[in-house]
Amino acid sequence: MGGGMSTATGTLDFLLPDLGEGLTEAEIVQWRVAVGDTVTVDQSVVEVETAKAVVDVPCPYAGRVVALHGAAGETRPVGQPLITIAPLDGAGEAAGPARAGEPAGHATYREEERAGSGNVLIGYGTGHGATGRRRRRPRLALAPDPAPTATPAPAVVAPLPVPASARASAPAPGAALVISPIVRRLAREHGIDPATLRGTGPGGVVRRADVEAALAAAPAPAPSAAPPPGLSAAPPAPTRLAPVPGRPESADPAGGDLVIPLTGIRKVIADKLSRSRREIPEVTIWVDADATALVETRRAINAATPDEPVSILALLARICLSGLRRFPQLNAHVDTEGQRITQSAGVHLGIAAQTDRGLVVPVLRDAQRLTTRELAAALAETTAAARAGTLPPARLTGGTFTLNNYGVFGVDGSTPIINHPEAALLGVGRIVDKPWVVDGQLAVRKVTQLSLTFDHRVCDGGVAGGFLRHVADCVEQPALLVANV
Structure with missing residues (x-):
């Protein structure tokens, strides 16, 4: 793990460490902390995706989070600042067993994360805040509106209704749901709670096909109005190129090409x-x-x-x-x-x-x-x-x-x-x-x-x-x- 002291402010910069042989960068999947949070030594602060795995990165410092360097979906090079920590008096104990306002069980969940072999927790499925704590990745908009307009208010994407045929039958509260990272991400990007799906994998594991089946069976969501002040906006949908005049309509409902970034x-x-x-x-x-x-x-x-x-x-x-x-x-x-x-x-x-x-x-x-x-x-x-x-x-x-x-x-x-x-x-x-x-x-x-x-x-x-x-x-x-x- 790498880090450095900023003498001007007395803060500590935790640098993105070398996460494996030949890896020079990692893409931020989601931050597990926010500016102002108090963290303890070896607490997992960010989930990143390298070319070889999805990894939870623990921070070697205790204190208050001053800055997060990089947003979800951004690629950070190894050796560059990842998070800035301001040490506290008695840092490490201020965090306590659980953060203020944290749902019951999250402190235990974080302990389980830190106890993971090598902190590699791909495919974990404890179910503790699985849908609420993950953020969507931003997408590039390659086909903006041709006419300049005022910046619209951010739109709220309502979760897709899951048809009864795809829903799980009365899942137990807090039951563990083990799904792969790509399945969780696909469900998250379409506003689907994996806990509502009936898994067809071994032991009831939710697979990609289960999410895609729910998407295919769900009715198209109606456009929603701008959110009230204070509500955060969901990131834009996957990038699509504008349809070319004279080209036959594609099978895609939006009528344009789907652009998938070549990453990870x-x-x-x-x-x-x-x-x-x-x-x-x-x-x-x-x-x-x-x-x-x-x-x-x-x-x-x-x-x-x-x-x-x-x-x-x-x-x-x-x-x-x-x-x-x-x-x-x-x-x-x-x-x-x-x-x-x-x-x-x-x-x-x-x-x-x-x-x-x-x-x-x-x-x-x-x-x-x-x-x-x-x-x-x-x-x-x-x-x-x-x-x-x-x-x-x-x-x-x-x-x-x-x-x-x-x-x-x-x-x-x-x-x-x-x-x-x-x-x-x-x-x-x-x-x-x-x-x-x-x-x-x-x-x-x-x-x-x-x-x-x-x-x-x-x-x-x-x-x-x-x-x-x-x-x-x-x-x-x-x-x-x-x-x-």
């Missing part, structure tokens, strides 16, 4: 994939494999120990680790500045996972040290945490090889982009019944397509083909893995 994780994905395409001369090779024996092996393992199930993905991860042991050239990265190739001693296995916030690649460090059952447990825990948004930034960097199971989307094949700066990525398509020749006879088998995208700078086709053939052979004959364990 989407911006990082765009930058990283573009850099990969620019720097890495990648080649993709693929092969079809008979996965019947692999499916049967998994069934036999899980029948023997049903309380410790092993997934197909875990078996594929084990096969990749076997292949990288034989072909370590693919467990590497190219240092363009140093003009050298570095082969990693350990396999830090990245697993591509689709989340509500976008594509992320959580990493299992030193995966070669794990047994197959440990791999299965680690994969299940890691992918679940990635989708819930609870992984710290350190778990999303440092991979040396990536496994991408795009077959879960019903896709047979792909030519994926390498996760820079890694040197290779194995893609796995869906496993489907197909006609296959076995011992000269046509049979129906479980077939999948395996693709390997590799950096041609680290190896040539012989190494890449050898690795992919080894993977395919192990898929078709899982007993070959025993020789390498």
